[in-house]
Amino acid sequence: MTGQAEYNDPRLVALYDLQNRWSADDGFFLALANGQPGSRILDLGCGTGRLTVALALARHRVTGIDPARASLDVAQAKPGAEAVRWIHGTAEDAPEGAFDLALMTSHVAQIFVEDAAWAEVLGHLHRALVSGGRLAFDSRDPAARGWEVWDSGDEHEHLTLPDGQELDTWTKVEGVADGRVTFTGYTHFPASGETVVDRSTLRFRTEAELRRSLVVAGFEVERIYGGWHAERVGEGCGELVVVARKPR
Structure with missing residues (x-):
C-alpha cells in the first residue's frame, strides 16, 4: 500500500475532506445499501467516514475499518459517528460471517497494487460476508x-x-x-x-482482470457498470463499478 501521507498527516486529512465532498459515487453506494434496509455493512478503507456515517444515519449497522489513525480520528469526530463501530486495522481484522454488504469506495481497490495483496483482501472480504452477502467497489477503467x-x-x-x-x-x-x-x-x-x-x-485492473480475481476468490459477479448511473462499461465516466455476491 502506498501514498500514506494524505491519510496519516492530520493537515492532509483535512485537505482530503475539503477536496472530496459528497458526490455521485456516494449516492450510488448508499442507494445500493438502502435496497436492503437495516443491513450489516462493512466499509473497508472508510477513511474520514463521509459515507460510513451516512450509512449509519440511514439506520444500517455499520463497521468502518481503516489503517490510518489520523483519518479515523476525523471520522469519529463527525456528527453521527457514535453509531458506527470503528476499527483501526485492515481487512484481516474484519469479523467472520458478520456482514450482509462489504464496500470499498473512493477507489480503495486500486491501492492493492500487487495481485497477491489484492487476492488476500478479497479473501478476507469473502470470509467476512454471510452466505449470499454482496461486495461492491469502484476501480477506474484503464481504457x-x-x-x-x-x-x-x-x-x-x-x-x-x-x-x-x-x-x-x-x-x-x-x-x-x-x-x-x-x-x-x-x-x-x-x-x-x-x-x-x-x-x-x-493499480488499474481491466474488467476482465477484476472478473477473474473475483471468481478465484469465490465470488459471483452480478454487475459491472461503467458509471454511477448504471451505464454500460465504456459508456459512463471511466469507472468500473462492481457488484458481486458470495454464493449461498
Whole structure:
C-alpha cells in the first residue's frame, strides 16, 4: 500500500475532506445499501467516514475499518459517528460471517497494487460476508486513461483549510507501466515553508482482470457498470463499478 501521507498527516486529512465532498459515487453506494434496509455493512478503507456515517444515519449497522489513525480520528469526530463501530486495522481484522454488504469506495481497490495483496483482501472480504452477502467497489477503467489529466503541469491549486491554514497543491505523474500509475502529490504550506511530498502507485485492473480475481476468490459477479448511473462499461465516466455476491 502506498501514498500514506494524505491519510496519516492530520493537515492532509483535512485537505482530503475539503477536496472530496459528497458526490455521485456516494449516492450510488448508499442507494445500493438502502435496497436492503437495516443491513450489516462493512466499509473497508472508510477513511474520514463521509459515507460510513451516512450509512449509519440511514439506520444500517455499520463497521468502518481503516489503517490510518489520523483519518479515523476525523471520522469519529463527525456528527453521527457514535453509531458506527470503528476499527483501526485492515481487512484481516474484519469479523467472520458478520456482514450482509462489504464496500470499498473512493477507489480503495486500486491501492492493492500487487495481485497477491489484492487476492488476500478479497479473501478476507469473502470470509467476512454471510452466505449470499454482496461486495461492491469502484476501480477506474484503464481504457479511459484517467491519469492523463492528473498532472498539474505548472498550475498549482491554492486552498484554505478550515483552521485558516493556506496551502498550494499540485501533482506530477511519474510513470505508467503494466497497469500501474505512479504519481507524486505536493502540498506546500507558505507560512512554514514546508512542502509535504507524497508518492503513490495505483493499480488499474481491466474488467476482465477484476472478473477473474473475483471468481478465484469465490465470488459471483452480478454487475459491472461503467458509471454511477448504471451505464454500460465504456459508456459512463471511466469507472468500473462492481457488484458481486458470495454464493449461498
